[in-house]
Amino acid sequence: MKKITLLILTTLLLMLSGCATFNSKSDTFPLMYEQKPLTILTLPPINLSTAPEAKEYFMTTLSEAVSETGYYFLPLEVTTPFLKAEGLYDTEIITDEVLPQFKDYFNADAVLITKILEWDKSYYVIGGNVTVSLDFALKSTATGKDLWNYKGKIVYSTTGDSGNGLLIALLETAVKTAAQDYVPIAKGINQKVFQTVPFGKYHPRNNKDQADQVKIE
Amino acid sequence: MKKNIILLIVFIILITGCVQNSLYYWDGYSNSLYKYKKDPNDNTIQAHKESILKIIEKSNYYGKKIPPGVYCEYGYYLLQENNSAEAKKYFELEKELYPESEKFVNLLLKEIPIKKEKE
Numbered sequence: 464m465k466k467i468t469l470l471i472l473t474t475l476l477l478m479l480s481g482c483a484t485f486n487s488k489s490d491t492f493p494l495m496y497e498q499k500p501l502t503i504l505t506l507p508p509i510n511l512s513t514a515p516e517a518k519e520y521f522m523t524t525l526s527e528a529v530s531e532t533g534y535y536f537l538p539l540e541v542t543t544p545f546l547k548a549e550g551l552y553d554t555e556i557i558t559d560e561v562l563p564q565f566k567d568y569f570n571a572d573a574v575l576i577t578k579i580l581e582w583d584k585s586y587y588v589i590g591g592n593v594t595v596s597l598d599f600a601l602k603s604t605a606t607g608k609d610l611w612n613y614k615g616k617i618v619y620s621t622t623g624d625s626g627n628g629l630l631i632a633l634l635e636t637a638v639k640t641a642a643q644d645y646v647p648i649a650k651g652i653n654q655k656v657f658q659t660v661p662f663g664k665y666h667p668r669n670n671k672d673q674a675d676q677v678k679i680e
Numbered sequence: 681m682k683k684n685i686i687l688l689i690v691f692i693i694l695i696t697g698c699v700q701n702s703l704y705y706w707d708g709y710s711n712s713l714y715k716y717k718k719d720p721n722d723n724t725i726q727a728h729k730e731s732i733l734k735i736i737e738k739s740n741y742y743g744k745k746i747p748p749g750v751y752c753e754y755g756y757y758l759l760q761e762n763n764s765a766e767a768k769k770y771f772e773l774e775k776e777l778y779p780e781s782e783k784f785v786n787l788l789l790k791e792i793p794i795k796k797e798k799e
Contacts, residue, residue: 502780516718523714527706530748535780538749540713541756541788570783646714665745666703 488661489673494610495661496673498603500572502535504542504565506554508577512596517582520649528653529575533666537569545569559607566604573601573610581616593619593648599656613656619648704747707734729757748778752785764792 489496505525510518522539529536546552549568551561554576565571581596600612659677662668712731716724732754739746755770768789775785 519714519717523717524710526747526749527704527710531703533703534748535778536748537781537784538753538756540753541749542784545787568784568787570780646710650710665748 485678486676487673488659488675488677491659491677492611492661494603494608495601496670498572498605498610499664500534500601500603500610501664502537502569502571503529503573503575503601504537504569504571505529505539505575505577506557507543507546507552508579509554510579512579512582514582516645517579520582520645521577521579521653524646524649524653525575525577527650528657532657532660533663533669535663535665537571542569562602562604562607571604573603576600576602595619595652597652597656601660611660613659615656617652617655619651703745705735705739705742705744706747707731707738709735725757729754732757746773746777749774749781751777752781752788756788759788759791768792 508518508521526536526539543552545568549564551557551564557574557576562574565574576599578598579595580598581594583592583594594616595618596616598612598614601610602608603610662670662672708731712724712728716728718724732750735750736746736754751770751774755767755774758764758767758770771785771788774781
């Protein structure tokens, strides 16, 4: 019996450290609670990684990830052609002066700027790792300030012995075809990144998550 | 023994606490969109449209709200096919469900007569 207790305790400790947290959401992202953005527009991802496809992996998985945090996420597939037509497609050259235009055209309270710095090229061998470095920010269209951001490197094990691997394994079972190996990985990464976002209007925990702990790398 | 049970309960709470329940039903949205973006053709767009219709159908079935932008995106594809009347219907549904989309949807609705002139 003692062995079982020990085993459970060890697993518990592992899980606790896996979910290790440092700061409350309201201390980390106070502007989110002050400005209460509702509508989010995503600008085309800036891909600085050596994997040209990385941009698509993220573009196609962002709607789910952001919507699930409780915000109104403008449909990327529809807004992108508009951005192109208005000459706002090049996220690299978007300056603070341009930001009010996103409010005018799209009623966007904030824009999501996503930079993919690294998507490890030696990826997808079954049982391997995918290393992704990201720099994501939610910028207010009214003040130009960052309401939320996430900078960090995520190493994803595709074998499934870490907490993250477990998540990936769970997501992978939900995917019907094997051709989209990276979509569940991008989804898993998004989930990790966006769980730090204070919940929006459509989430039942909106304005109730101030004390939630987030780990910022 | 009691200690074990308590530990087990804490363990279960932790596990469920780490897994988020989803607000919406998404079907194979990201996958079908990815396939379409990778290789845009009649088959991939049809498959993506079907997965959007499934989101609408199943969300209604499960009593879940249709995710943001889904009606709008479907309407946009219909507009691309010059099916203006149907497109308009979906744009209006988006506005109704998410009033904050009004400004952008109205921009899309303005596109409709322009499209017709081009025909």
